[in-house]
Amino acid sequence: MTGVGAGAKDTTTISGRSHAALADDFLRAAVRFTTDRLKDRKRGATEELGRWEEWRERGRAIRSHTVANLDHYLRQFVANARAAGAAVHFAADAQEASAAVLGIVQEKQATLVAKSKSMVSEEIHINSRLEEHGVRVVETDLGEYIIQLAHETPSHIIIPAIHKTREQIKDLFTHDGGQDLGTDTKALVAFARSKLRETFLAADIGMTGCNFGIAESGSVVLFTNEGNADMVSALPKTHIVVMGMERVLPTFADLEVMANLLPRSATGQKVITYMSVITGPRRAREVSGPTELHIVILDNGRSSQLGDAEFQDVLNCIRCGACLNVCPVYRHVGGHAYGSVYPGPIGAVLTPLLLQGEEFADLPNASSLCGACYEACPVKIPLHDMLVALRRRAAQRKAKPGGVRVDRERVAWSGYATLFAKPGRYRLVTRVARIVQAPLARDGYIESTFGPLVGWTGSRHAPALAPEPFRDRFSRMKQDVKVARQNDGKAAESDPR
Amino acid sequence: MNEQAFFQNIARRLGREFPADAAASPAGVGLPAEEPERAFVGAPDFWTARQWGHRERLENFTLELGRLGGSARVYATLAALHGGLETLLQELSAPLVCGWGGEFIADMQLQNVFDSFAVVPWDDEPDMAEPFTRADVGVTGCDFAIADTGTVVLLNESGQGRLVSLLPTVHIVVLRASRIRTSMGEVWREIALRGLDPVHLPSTVIFISGPSRSSDIENDLTIGVHGPAAVHALIWDDVGLP
Ligand code: SF4
Numbered sequence: 001m002t003g004v005g006a007g008a009k010d011t012t013t014i015s016g017r018s019h020a021a022l023a024d025d026f027l028r029a030a031v032r033f034t035t036d037r038l039k040d041r042k043r044g045a046t047e048e049l050g051r052w053e054e055w056r057e058r059g060r061a062i063r064s065h066t067v068a069n070l071d072h073y074l075r076q077f078v079a080n081a082r083a084a085g086a087a088v089h090f091a092a093d094a095q096e097a098s099a100a101v102l103g104i105v106q107e108k109q110a111t112l113v114a115k116s117k118s119m120v121s122e123e124i125h126i127n128s129r130l131e132e133h134g135v136r137v138v139e140t141d142l143g144e145y146i147i148q149l150a151h152e153t154p155s156h157i158i159i160p161a162i163h164k165t166r167e168q169i170k171d172l173f174t175h176d177g178g179q180d181l182g183t184d185t186k187a188l189v190a191f192a193r194s195k196l197r198e199t200f201l202a203a204d205i206g207m208t209g210c211n212f213g214i215a216e217s218g219s220v221v222l223f224t225n226e227g228n229a230d231m232v233s234a235l236p237k238t239h240i241v242v243m244g245m246e247r248v249l250p251t252f253a254d255l256e257v258m259a260n261l262l263p264r265s266a267t268g269q270k271v272i273t274y275m276s277v278i279t280g281p282r283r284a285r286e287v288s289g290p291t292e293l294h295i296v297i298l299d300n301g302r303s304s305q306l307g308d309a310e311f312q313d314v315l316n317c318i319r320c321g322a323c324l325n326v327c328p329v330y331r332h333v334g335g336h337a338y339g340s341v342y343p344g345p346i347g348a349v350l351t352p353l354l355l356q357g358e359e360f361a362d363l364p365n366a367s368s369l370c371g372a373c374y375e376a377c378p379v380k381i382p383l384h385d386m387l388v389a390l391r392r393r394a395a396q397r398k399a400k401p402g403g404v405r406v407d408r409e410r411v412a413w414s415g416y417a418t419l420f421a422k423p424g425r426y427r428l429v430t431r432v433a434r435i436v437q438a439p440l441a442r443d444g445y446i447e448s449t450f451g452p453l454v455g456w457t458g459s460r461h462a463p464a465l466a467p468e469p470f471r472d473r474f475s476r477m478k479q480d481v482k483v484a485r486q487n488d489g490k491a492a493e494s495d496p497r
Numbered sequence: 498m499n500e501q502a503f504f505q506n507i508a509r510r511l512g513r514e515f516p517a518d519a520a521a522s523p524a525g526v527g528l529p530a531e532e533p534e535r536a537f538v539g540a541p542d543f544w545t546a547r548q549w550g551h552r553e554r555l556e557n558f559t560l561e562l563g564r565l566g567g568s569a570r571v572y573a574t575l576a577a578l579h580g581g582l583e584t585l586l587q588e589l590s591a592p593l594v595c596g597w598g599g600e601f602i603a604d605m606q607l608q609n610v611f612d613s614f615a616v617v618p619w620d621d622e623p624d625m626a627e628p629f630t631r632a633d634v635g636v637t638g639c640d641f642a643i644a645d646t647g648t649v650v651l652l653n654e655s656g657q658g659r660l661v662s663l664l665p666t667v668h669i670v671v672l673r674a675s676r677i678r679t680s681m682g683e684v685w686r687e688i689a690l691r692g693l694d695p696v697h698l699p700s701t702v703i704f705i706s707g708p709s710r711s712s713d714i715e716n717d718l719t720i721g722v723h724g725p726a727a728v729h730a731l732i733w734d735d736v737g738l739p
Contacts, residue, residue, distance in 0.1 A: 034716055054541050061537070069533040071508040071515060079528045084695040088525065090503040142722055143713035159713060166715050185717040193722060200723075201630060217693040227709040227724025230663050234701070245507070252685035252693075253539025259681055259704075260540070267712070271565075271646035274724065275704040283700055286653070288626050288660055299503065306510035 026165060031155075031334045034162050035325040041268020042322065042376075049264065059261045060380040062254045063316035066246075070306065070315075073215040073248045074297070080218025084280025086293040094124040097298045101126055101207070101240055104294050105135055108238055110204035114196075116222070116229040117141035118209025119157055119319055120244050120298060122341045123354075126207070137207075138199045140228040142192055149176055155335030157342065158266045158321040163334060196228070206232035206290065210243035211318075212258060213295075216251045219279040220295065223262060223272040230276050239281070239290040245297050246315040258318060261378040265320040301354035310389045314349055316379040323373035323383060329366055338366060345373035345383045352390055361397075364390035500525050540682055549679045551736045554644040558677050559732075561647030565707025566720055567728035569647075571674070578733045579610055582671065585729060586614050586634070589667060595619070595629050596636035599656020605638060605671050605733075619658035626660060635665035635725070641684045642677040642730075646706055649730065650684055653701040662705065668725040674734040 046052040066073050078088050091097035101124075105113065113130060115121065115137055127137045127148075139148040143161040147154060149172040154160030161169070166183040173181055178191045200206075208229050212221040220241050222229040233239045249255055263269040282289035305311045324330045324344030335343035340351040340360055348363045364387045373383040501520035508515035520526045539545065549557070559569040572578040586594065598618030602608055611618065616636060617628050629635075637657070639649040649670050653659045662668050678684050681704070691697045709724030720726050 030715075037716060051541070051543065054543070058537075058541050065533075065535060068511065071504060071511055071513060072529050072533055074507065075504060075519070075526045075529050078526055082525060084698075084700075090500050092503070140723070141713070142711045146713065159716075161713055164715075166717075169714055185714050185719050188714055189711065189719045189722055196723065217698055219698075225710045226722040227663065228722075230659075230703065231723055234659050234663060250535070251538055252689065253682055256540050256680065256682040256685065270561075271648060271706040272704075273565075273706050273708070273710055275706075277702040277704075278700065279698050279702075280695055280700055283695070285621070285655060286700060287621050287623050288658055289653070289700055297503075299506075303506050303510050306507060307512060 026163070028332065028334065030162055030165075032331055034156070034159060035331050038158075038267055038321075038325045042264060042325070043268070045264040045268045045270055048270065049260065055257070055261060056378055056380055058257050059318075059378050060313075060316065062249065062257055063318070063379045064313060066248055066250060066254075067306070067312060067315045070246065070248065073250055074245060076215040076250075077213045077218055077248050078297070080215070081213075081220075081280070081295055082218070084218050085283075086218065086280050086295050089294060089296045091124075091296055091298045091300070093300050094298070097124040097242060097296050097300070098126050098129040100296045101242065102129060102133060104238065104240055105130060105205060106133070108204055110238070111135060112199070112203045113137045113205045113207055114199050114203035114232045114236060115139050115144075115207045116209070116224060116232045117144050117160070118207075118242060119154075119341065120209050120242050121207065122154065123300065124242065124298065126242070138196070138203070140196050140199065140226075140232060141224070142189065142226060142228075145192060145196065146172060149173070153336070153341075155343065156321060156324060157319055157335075157344075157346075158324075163336075197231075200228075200231040200235045203232075203236045205238045205240060206234075206236040207240045207242065208232055210241050210247050210295075211262070212255060213243060213248045214250075214252055214255060214277070215248055217279055219277045220293075221255060222276045222278065223259075223274070224276075225267075225269075225273040227274050230274055233276065233278055234289055237290055238292045238294070239278075241293070241295045243295060243297055244302060245299050246302055262318055262320050265318075265322040265376070265378040301356065304356075305353055311349075311353055311386060313381050314346075314353060314386060316381050317346055317350070318379060319346075320378055322376040322378060326372040326376045328368050328370060328372070333366075338363060345387070346381075349383055349386045349390065361394050364394070540680075544680065545682055547679055549644060551674065554677045554679060555674050555732070555734065557644040558642055558647055559730075561645070562707060562728070562730055563647070565647050565728075566710070567647065567707045567730065569730040569732060571732045571734050573734055573737065575606060575733050575735075578671065578731050579606070581731050582607075582610055582636075582669070583613070585669065585731070586610075589634055591633035591667070593617070593628065593632045594634040594636065595632040595661055595665065597638055597657050597661055601638045601656055607636075607671070611636075619656055619661055621655055621658075626658075629658065629660045630664055632661075632665045634667045634669060635661040635663075636669045636671065637662045639670050639672050639676065641687070642672055643679075643681055643684060643704075644677050645680050648681070648704050648706040649728075651703045651705065652688075653699045653703070659701055659703065662703065663724055666721065666725055667727045667729070668705075668708075670728065670730045672730065672732055674732050675736050 082088055089100040091100055113135055130137050139145045143159055146161040146164055146169055156162040169188055170181050170183050173188060173191050181187055181191055208222055210220045211223045214221060259275060263272040281291055281293040302315060305315055323346050327345050330344040338347050340347050342350050345367060348366050351360045351363050367387050369384050369387060371384045504520060504526060505515040562569045570581055572581055594614050595617040596611060598620045602611060637651060640652045641650040651662055708720040708726050708728050709722050710718060710720050711722040712718045
């Protein structure tokens with residue numbers, strides 16, 4: 001991981017702020033446009049299917065049942081995968097998982113790894129780990145490839161390069177060897193296709209995530225629209241799968257439900273273009289396909305949610321991104337502002353749960369608690385309830401020793417206190433505050449009788465934040481940026497970390 | 498991490514005991530003995546209970562594949578299908594065409610067409626894969642198709658190399674109308690009847706719905722990113738019912 005994007009850009013200098021702000025202007029428009037489009041298409045696709053609420057309920061029930069019996073289904077999955085010839089590895093945390101992957105890569109003396117999009121591989125920071133050891137890792141999902149060339153991280157879990165313009169993409173591809181590329185989508189895609197085709201054929205190892213593991217057969221199921229997971233799992237001699245331990249389904253019959261829910265919720269597609277079901281490495285009689293299949297199963301904080309009535313259902317998540325598309329906060333700030341691998345409402349819940357400690361304890365405040373995420377979720381995860389519960393827990397942790405009463409004011413304030421203490425997330429927070437207060441502010445004062453500010457403003461008036469100060473200074477900043485760009489060239493674009 | 502400890506932790510969090518010796522063997526955990534009770538499995542009843550007739554399946558498959566940017570043509574006889582395939586291959590005038598080998602060629606009586614277009618068949622010989630990485634067109638059959646979604650289902654078995662449908666720019670699928678099922682669930686039920694053990698379930702089962710696509714560049718939908726840019730289905734209506 002070489003960068004964490006706009007959210008962590010230098011905000012202490014005018015040029016740093018301006019860069020971030022200007023970039024944000026496109027980002028905001030792009031995120032709104034894309035999320036609107038995804039939302040509309042999802043509505044169309046779910047209406048066409050019909051009885052969506054029954055599908056959602058079935059999706060929830062299947063995932064809840066699986067997670068509640070994870071000891072059983074994961075064991076069944078592992079035993080069957082081994083019977084089909086896969087090697088299975090267990091990792092308690094990100095460190096163990098990346099060590100397991102590195103071990104396989106080194107044993108194969110691999111120098112080139114082709115990868116298809118996988119959030120869990122972001123979670124274990126495998127790319128930087130492998131690169132430290134001289135192994136080249138190439139992302140092959142078109143969007144991931146673009147942001148890898150830009151040394152950035154995904155800003156959306158389904159459309160990672162949502163924040164990149166075609167001009168920027170053209171420049172990145174030209175830098176990567178493209179000649180006379182226009183900004184025409186076809187030309188750009190044709191370049192990526194031929195460039196990455198070489199990678200697929202040359203790679204020693206293919207690495208993928210796992211959308212679903214099927215317990216009854218030990219199969220790994222991959223969903224892509226581009227076909228890159230197929231390339232990655234079919235061409236190199238070794239295939240490594242990194243999967244979250246909760247990513248299991250009991251049967252193929254259950255997979256049909258997810259195959260109906262996931263693409264509709266993610267992009268409004270009725271069906272994913274490629275659904276590949278992989279069971280073990282190539283069989284003795286086969287002449288193509290990997291000779292070794294390794295499955296690395298990752299815990300990394302997931303098991304701590306099991307048995308916790310408030311949070312166990314977060315493991316139902318099928319990573320569709322629908323909750324991002326409807327979230328007023330995500331739509332306003334985009335994915336990088338969260339500073340975490342998983343953005344949006346699911347990120348605001350999952351990140352502090354998986355990575356306990358103070359670093360991400362403030363993320364649950366990046367929400368307006370409007371409940372749109374729950375409405376959108378195909379497996380009915382009550383994200384808004386979880387956000388409230390996380391805030392409550394954070395406030396309880398801060399309660400003085402011996403003090404029993406955790407008042408509502410403390411809950412309202414705690415987030416702001418920790419947030420304002422952190423320059424990295426300052427912009428996200430002020431924005432969230434602005435979005436949250438928008439329907440509440442009158443005459444520059446916030447009067448709230450509901451929502452997250454009630455504990456705070458129930459007893460006093462809070463001064464409203466200045467509306468969009470950025471806009472007033474827009475033209476002056478634009479000039480600043482121009483000068484700054486001339487001065488420091490691309491340097492200011494690169495990330496301080 | 499130690500396998501036994503990994504599972505023990507999961508079971509403990511869920512308020513259960515994990516059998517003390519379950520992962521003791523060098524082969525790791527074995528299959529659990531009993532299935533947890535479930536109220537239901539898979540899709541809702543209203544979905545699995547649907548019964549589409551032959552014509553409805555055929556028409557819906559054709560329609561859906563078209564919506565995905567693919568194309569489908571229906572032929573009343575196998576000879577007419579051969580004519581359609583020849584016309585298509587002529588139009589494409591591809592320098593290198595590859596195809597499934599083995600039973601597929603005999604089953605669809607494709608030998609003559611394959612000969613006249615010098616189609617390289619997948620014959621399961623070691624080191625045969627190279628031409629397949631260069632082919633412009635791949636001709637395959639499919640084991641099932643799905644009317645709901647315009648999907649073709651390919652099982653990676655002998656003669657049915659996975660690369661044939663994956664690497665070329667154009668994918669041509671030749672199939673019998675009688676292979677079209679209503680939904681994905683039906684396909685899985687039939688595959689399960691053959692057995693889900695490693696002997697009966699092939700290493701890959703691929704569900705392909707139209708050409709490869711991406712919207713990663715400014716939301717602009719393009720096809721042919723990694724997989725084929727065109728998918729043509731040539732269907733022999735071997736049932737022929739009205
Ligand atoms: S929480 Fe629900 S809506 Fe959000 S990504 Fe997960 S499954 Fe999708």
